[in-house]
Amino acid sequence: MTSLNIRDLEVRFGAFTAVGGASFDAVDGEVHFLIGPNGAGKTTCVDAITGLVSGSGSVRMGETELLGRPVQSIAKLGIGRTFQTASVFEQLTVAQNLDIAAGIHRRWFSLLGARRHLGGRVEEALEQTGLGDLQDSRAGTLSHGQKQWLEIGMLIVQDAQALMLDEPVAGMSHDERAATGELLHRVKEGRAVLVVEHDMEFMRSFASQVTVLHQGTVLAQGSVAEVQEDPRVQQVYLGTAAMPEEELAHA
Numbered sequence: 327m328t329s330l331n332i333r334d335l336e337v338r339f340g341a342f343t344a345v346g347g348a349s350f351d352a353v354d355g356e357v358h359f360l361i362g363p364n365g366a367g368k369t370t371c372v373d374a375i376t377g378l379v380s381g382s383g384s385v386r387m388g389e390t391e392l393l394g395r396p397v398q399s400i401a402k403l404g405i406g407r408t409f410q411t412a413s414v415f416e417q418l419t420v421a422q423n424l425d426i427a428a429g430i431h432r433r434w435f436s437l438l439g440a441r442r443h444l445g446g447r448v449e450e451a452l453e454q455t456g457l458g459d460l461q462d463s464r465a466g467t468l469s470h471g472q473k474q475w476l477e478i479g480m481l482i483v484q485d486a487q488a489l490m491l492d493e494p495v496a497g498m499s500h501d502e503r504a505a506t507g508e509l510l511h512r513v514k515e516g517r518a519v520l521v522v523e524h525d526m527e528f529m530r531s532f533a534s535q536v537t538v539l540h541q542g543t544v545l546a547q548g549s550v551a552e553v554q555e556d557p558r559v560q561q562v563y564l565g566t567a568a569m570p571e572e573e574l575a576h577a
């Protein structure tokens with residue numbers, strides 16, 4: 327069972343404290359949303375978990391402490407991450423992108439050559455992401471949403487045990503958002519999924535657990551209903567221009 331346990335996480339940039347002692351758990355079987363107004367420290371938390379910035383406190387995956395390890399070491403331990411802008415090889419096909427992510431060591435000309443038998447994890451990723459019909463399409467021809475799914479597939483083939491997704495549905499159509507939410511619920515089995523998100527409708531529809539950050543600290547945690555009913559959460563969102571008007575109506 328994969329469990330990410332974040333305790334008293336603190337990240338400073340010079341004299342400024344971006345994350346001031348945040349604690350929360352992301353466990354497998356749940357899609358855990360990290361929400362909060364602009365500048366709350368969401369991305370900085372993920373940066374600290376994945377080793378991009380230094381932090382103090384503790385981030386454990388099982389018994390393993392992640393803080394203090396370099397980025398590559400954390401990735402090798404099975405912490406995968408996507409960014410808002412998908413980074414896929416646009417000239418290569420969907421299957422070739424997955425092959426490369428899976429670390430199949432072959433010469434480039436053989437990667438670019440004729441179709442061959444796909445590995446089991448690649449097949450699994452194609453099935454989970456729903457990209458099976460597009461496996462021979464160049465990644466550059468995919469829609470924005472499909473590229474994000476391919477990136478998630480690339481984490482699946484790397485056998486990532488914990489997925490950190492930074493605003494995965496930004497710029498997606500309504501249908502792509504729904505498909506992404508369903509994808510996250512497929513991949514959450516056996517994996518911890520942590521989603522940084524501003525889209526409150528998406529969060530309400532697909533969050534198993536929610537942590538609300540505000541000014542670098544945890545304001546509230548719980549189910550969607552619990553955090554929505556929390557007066558402190560309502561105050562933070564109603565007292566800020568960080569959410570679009572239609573979202574304020576729901577907050």
Ligand SMILES: Nc1ncnc2c1ncn2[C@@H]1O[C@H](COP(=O)(O)OP(=O)(O)OP(=O)(O)O)[C@@H](O)[C@H]1O
Nearest residue numbers: 339342344362363364365366367368369370371524
């Ligand atoms: N490298 C850095 N140097 C200095 N300050 C930083 C750095 N990175 C982030 N910050 C500051 O830390 C705070 C938290 O930023 P962070 O990006 O984590 O917030 P966020 O909740 O992800 O916001 P958003 O939703 O707008 O992306 C912000 O005030 C930001 O300006």
